[in-house]
Amino acid sequence: MPHPSIPPPNPIEEQLKALFWRFDKNKDGRLSKQEIEAALKELGGIIPGYRANRGLKHADNNGDGYISDGEVDELVKYAIKWGKDCKKLGHDQKGTEEQLKGLFWRFDKNRDGRLNKEELKAAFKELGAIFPGFRAYRGLHHADDNGDGYISDEEVDKLVKYTLQIGYKVN
Template identity: 45%
Template sequence: MTRHVSKGGPLTEEQLLEILKKYDVNHDGGLSKEELKAAFQSLGARLPGWRANRALHHVDTNGDGLMFREAPLTSNQLRAIVKKYDANNDGGLYKEELKDAFCALGAHLPGWRAGLALHHADANRDGLIREEELSTLLKYALEDGYKIQ
């Protein structure tokens, strides 16, 4: 575990933001509770899980479960987030992969959302969202409240 300290006293706001952004392990532009917990641990905070919960309670104004991501996602950003969860690299997304993607997007009940996404976007009902069905999935995500610029 890396501890971050400033030789000149307390960290500045800019230093703290740079440290926190390093903990965005999935590069989605926000910090989840687990990512915040890791950041607080690196800063030497006591009760890092509690601190992560409190931080999100105070700053998560849009209810996505993330700190920082206030700007709407672009269609390409959302597409990249979803596609990176193609665990077996077959070019499609199964329900479990969709669940992981929705979890990364901060969804509440990501398994349920993945099931609904399959229902809406899987045109041929093969249990897989393929490239040609991805635009329908992105429309569903937009309707479900994930903002796209």
């Protein structure tokens, strides 16, 4: 059991940290600007080169031009803070479930009655997500009950619930 004064790890922070380290291609234990940019592209971020540069400036405490293990937490905090600057709902507004369902199904490009990660990514981009790839991944995690990597008609209600819970709406 964790010590009461130490907060439990935030699962989103842990997932982002793991994603960033996946892009340490040369396995030197440091993230270069190019590796950070590649991670941000994977997340579907807008202008990933600029954001990688800003993240590096924000988190590179020793000024060596890389993010080390001791600095990655600051990079993750920056990414989360920046990622919240997207079109979000106020607590008093909600897009209807039917509107969101309609939006998601509009992105079923191959008309197979299932939404894959790329289709979800496009839908979350339409909703204004800064990291639509990350939102698609999380949406699958929340709603893909049978683990097949797709959102079916039976699972779309859970996806809509997740989408409303994190504050998106149809404009």
